[in-house]
Structures are given as structure tokens and as C-alpha cells.
Amino acid sequence: MILKRKYRYVAVRSSSPIDASAQENRITAEILRVIGELSYSEANPKIVSQTSKTFFIIRVNRGHEKRLVLALAFIKRVGEMPIGLFSIKTSGTIRSLKYLPDNPGDPAPKA
Amino acid sequence: MIRVEYMPFDLTSTYKPSPEEALELGFGRIFSNDEIRVTPDISDVPTCIVANSDQGLLDRAIRRPNVAGIVINDSELLRMTLEKLKENEKALVLPLHQITCAETRQRLRNIYRMRSLLGSAFRYGADVAVATLAENKTCLLSSQQMVEVCMFLGANSKQADSMVSRLGEML
Secondary structure, eight states: OOOOEEEEEEEEEEEEEOOOTTTTHHHHHHHHHHHHHHHHHHOOOOEEEEEEEEEEEEEEEOOOOOHHHHHHHHOOTTTTTEEEEEEEESSSSSSSHTTSSSSTSOOOOOO | OOOHHHHHOEEEEEEEOOOHHHHHHTEEEEOOOTTTTSSSHHHHHHHHEEEEEEEHHHHHTTTTTTHHHHHHHHHSOOOOHHHHHHHHTTTTEEETTHHHHSSSHHHHHHHHHHHHHHHHHHHTTTTTEEEESSSSSSGGOHHHHHHHHHHHTTOOOEEEHHHHHHHHHHO
């Protein structure tokens, strides 16, 4: 029987526009620097979706979402670019995060 | 388990976030330096937080009615100061930008210092509040991140919720 791995998805807002897919290696390198190799291998973070220039979703193994949220608080630079990464919401499904509003103050887009 | 509703607050130093930003980061409100002034000395502004390393000055500040809390810069926290904080119902404010926005070595030193400050404050029953004291947008944190940082420093989830909402009670 193939066991399905369970994930948690963290919605992240950045303080300035960033191409999360192109910068994925740098973002995950920063996460690795903060949490270390052992925690990184257990959490296995991956950027799965970007809906706007400042909003993307990171997938992480279940049980390690709090560690990821904490790590994002300590990351203030991606490559040479100063940036703040704010975790907005954590969920077990990506669907519930994809429909968060793209900009602060906007109503959520209709599904 | 019934979770009691709480409202997180934050305080910035020079950066002024919009109400929409505050809402999206999960805060009821983010106070700016205009509303709660962070000063190195005792002043006559309506509400202030005194940030200094001089224990004598901090002890005097605690007794002033317009002082809502204190920040201890680079020094130990004396038991007497903690007892005065508890007596006067003032809060020890932990500035989180010192651990999230600092360079690695300084950050590690600040984490150790804040852990011991927090442990001492809890042992003597003093109130503790947290604030980013952010100077720019990158130094901000979401309320979720602030709670995780409090728990990383040694608080349990109930204490972390209380620390994050304490600022609102000051005003």
C-alpha cells in the first residue's frame, strides 16, 4: 500500500515583489541556513504556488509548519535583496490559501 | 479546549504601516512611535516606553504613571526591578527586531539574553509584552510569527498569546 505523505501549506506575503519560483533556491537556502540540515530534511519545504508578486505558498511536511513559520521570521535577505517574509495563514489544503486576497484590504477573489 | 479570543498588537519605531497591512499581518493594530513613544529617558509624553540599560533610571521610570513599560538594553535584570514591575503593573517589553533583524552573532547573543530575561520575568510574575520596534517594513512580523518567536524564547502558548496582546492593554 502506498502511503500518501501529509503536508501543510503556509501562505507567505513578502514585503517587496519577488519571483518566488526563480528565487526558490535562494529562499530555501536561507531556510536551510536558519533551521539546519537535520530540520530541513525533515521539513522538506518547497514553493508550490505564486498568485501575485508578493504572495506565494510554501509546502512543508506535516508537523514542521511551526518551524517554517519561525524560520521565515528570521529571514530578512534573499540573495542581496533585503526582504521580509510574513506567514499569513497555515492550512492542510492549498485550495483554502489560494483564494486569499492578493493585496491587503482587497476582498478575497471569487473561487 | 476552548481558546479564548485575543487581539495581537505590535509597536514600530520609525516605520508607519497602514491599517490594511496591520490587518493582513493578523494584528488588531500596529502602534507607531507617535502613539507609544520609545524614549531613552523619562519624558512627559502621554504614554511611553523607557529603553535604557541604567537600572536606577528604569526603577524610577516604573513608578511614573505615563510609563507603560521598560526595555532593558544590554544589561541584566535585577530582582528588585522585576518586583517593582509587578507591583506597579508595568510590562517588560522585549524588542523582537534585536533577534530577527540582527546579524548572526549578535542575534545568538540577544536570543540568549532574552530567554533569560523572559525566564526571570515569569519566575517573579512580572508582565511581559513583545513588539518588533521595526524601523522598516522588512523588520515587521506577522502575529503568527510573533507567537512562534515567543514560544521559541521559552513561553508556552497561553503565555505567548498574552505577550502578543499585552501592548493593547497598555493603552
